[in-house]
Amino acid sequence: MGVVVSLDGEREKKPSLEALTALAENDLKKVNQLILDNMQSPVALIPQLAGHIIAAGGKRMRPMMTLIAAHMCGYQGERHLGLSACVEFIHTATLLHDDVVDESDLRRGRPSANAVWDNKASVLVGDFLFSRSFELMTADGSLDVLRILSNASAVIAEGEVLQLITANDTETSETAYLEVVKAKTAKLFAAAAQIGAVVAERPSVEEEALETFGTNFGIAFQIIDDALDYSAKQATLGKAVGDDFREGKITLPVILAFRRGDDDERAFWRRTLEELDQTDEDLDKAFELLNKHDALKDAVERARHYGAIARDALGIFDDGPEKSALIEAIDFCIERAY
Amino acid sequence: MGVVVSLDGEREKKPSLEALTALAENDLKKVNQLILDNMQSPVALIPQLAGHIIAAGGKRMRPMMTLIAAHMCGYQGERHLGLSACVEFIHTATLLHDDVVDESDLRRGRPSANAVWDNKASVLVGDFLFSRSFELMTADGSLDVLRILSNASAVIAEGEVLQLITANDTETSETAYLEVVKAKTAKLFAAAAQIGAVVAERPSVEEEALETFGTNFGIAFQIIDDALDYSAKQATLGKAVGDDFREGKITLPVILAFRRGDDDERAFWRRTLEELDQTDEDLDKAFELLNKHDALKDAVERARHYGAIARDALGIFDDGPEKSALIEAIDFCIERAY
Secondary structure (H helix, E strand, O other), rough: HHOOOOHHHHOOOOOOHHHHHHHHHHHHHHHHHHHHHHHOOOOHHHHHHHHHHHHHOOOOOOHHHHHHHHHOOOOOOOOHHHHHHHHHHHHHHHHHHHHHOOOOEEEEOOOOOOHHHHHHHHHHHHHHHHHHHHHHHHHOOOOOOOOOOOHHHHHHHHHHHHHHHOOOOOOOOOHHHHHHHHHHHHHHHHHHHHHHHHOOOOOOOHHHHHHHHHHHHHHHHHHHHHHHOOHHHHHHHHOOHHHHHHHOOOOOOHHHHHHOOHHHHHHHHHHHOOOOOOOHHHHHHHHHHHHHHHHHHHHHHHHHHHHHHHHHHHHHHOOOOHHHHHHHHHHHHHOOOO | OHHHHHHHHHOOOOOOHHHHHHHHHHHHHHHHHHHHHHHHOOOOOHHHHHHHHHHHHHOHHHHHHHHHHHHOOOOOHHHHHHHHHHHHHHHHHHHHHHHHHHHEEEEEOEOOHHHOOOOOHHHHHHHHHHHHHHHHHHHHOOHHHHHHHHHHHHHHHHHHHHHHHHHOOOOOOOHHHHHHHHHHHHHHHHHHHHHHHHHHOOOOHHHHHHHHHHHHHHHHHHHHHHHHHOOEEEEEEEEOOOHHHHHHOOOOHHHHHHHHHHOHHHHHHHHHHHHHOOOOOOOHHHHHHHHHOOOHHHHHHHHHHHHHHHHHHHHOOOOOHHHHHHHHHHHHHOOOOO
16 A cells, blocks of 8 residues: 555656756856856946856756766766856846847846847857856867857857747748757757767767757757746746737747637737737737647657757766656656646 | 159058958958848848948958957868858947947937937847847857857946946046956957957957957047047037037047146036037037046057057967958057048
8 A cells, every 4th residue: 555655646746947957056056156257357336247147047957968968977077066057057048038029027027128228238148158157168178068059159249130030920830930949949958968078088979969858858948938828837937928929029928829820819919029019908819719729738859859859969968866866857848838 | 863752651641440351351342241140030120220320330450359369270161251241240249239228319420220210129129139149149059159249249238337327427547547448349359359369260369369459459549539528529520519518528539638637627517518508619628628538548648558568469370461450450440530
């Protein structure tokens, strides 16, 4: 009987990031210190502004990818720490520039840097962190890492420009949406995971496996992020529900509902998201249409598909705590939608 | 008699960039092609916007520094071409972000990219060019070059932030002004010249000499640029006279006039440059005060000092066409004030 209770307990346990963060905890402390040390500058505004966004925290998902991938590859040294900080600097620089481009006032529930200071400072401090990241990589000395992260940075910028020019276009296809997601989000996850194998000097098949894992993990992560913007669950995550709707962002749930809708419904999406002509009732109407067409549910199904690819990519690695933690992270990233 | 005429002709010949551009001409064609090739992207807005600012041209001073320095160091290969393109990409990225920060509508007499497109696109395409530059450097494979240019990029960003927080402050000291100029302008000239010695695998004493040359050339260049903003000569260069005055920029001529002025004059500078409370007559009044205190003349004298250091730094190199052309470029950069 005790066994049954235990199994029930197992079955009901929701996936979490606990295993991942526990494995990364010691490393993450050192990475956070490296981040603090390397964002210093005699120009005080730089550590102030960078500290504001970096302290806001987030889950440090990307640097954790590097740390855990390196351990899974049997790496015993310290280089993954500095490279993990590089990944976080690139991510932070893109967040600073994103908030300028999106004219966002909030970031993870706190005022964004561009709201506290201004767009100018955010642009320039982003440039500083980006440059500092390449200084750190150069000090590490791996041309492979430099190749992977400089390419990732260029692809991220391309993705952001693509997103900018396709913004507020309800005709955006699922393919075009995915292309943006792959570039602006998944590419850095892929690079972060891949360099774990690079520092461990593992064969290219393991590098590729981690790249595939990171790409598909990143896609699933972003799809769920976009679905959460229309979910009651979102309110608990420090982001207001409906932000994307108010900004007219064309995300997967909307793409599905638009394509499955009739002429009247499409006119609704065009008015609200293209013309940004919205009334107080429109967000509720959007929820209703998304629900009618199973758009959120099916967005999660799409994410599950990419999650499955990410999981299979890890198949070539021996079982162990790091691999289990990464797989649980995939499940968490999808199940957090509920 | 013919000899006298010839000497008179020599004496009257103003220094120009002709010798420098003639020496760099063949290389520059290849560099321009590399720039075009490497700013391509399936996202069409990227080459469009990058092409707009890169085609606007300018004198390609920074990439020429790399080309000519490499030749002066006896370099026979092709690597200096790609690295010269890297230098121009970094410069272009900073111009794009500068125009956003300065809210400029004009760049070299043409509408700036942020005026034709918008700030968002300028930020992101800047990020793309910056990333692409590091991709190119990584492909070149020299960690020394990567160290020099990633450090230069971080210092440039620091200088821009410093300029931002000291903007519109008439109490700005000449030292603080110089610190900004060294970081935001001179650092890239220094790095561009230095990597000429790096590709040629010359001893560190030559690297340092070229770095010193570039730093001091860059300082002289920027001081004259700032003086020209108050000079009739400026009208011929595609930039409106008095732009810096209208934006309240605190440049060396103003710093000198402010410190040499009486209370009434300081009140004038505070009203016009700090409070940006300007009437139609104020620019003429500014000219008058600058003239009264020899502020433009003495700014040029300061530039001459840095030019002399730049010239002496080249002393360790054998005489030859490249060295002469670089020295003439120093003279040109200062004499263009007249």
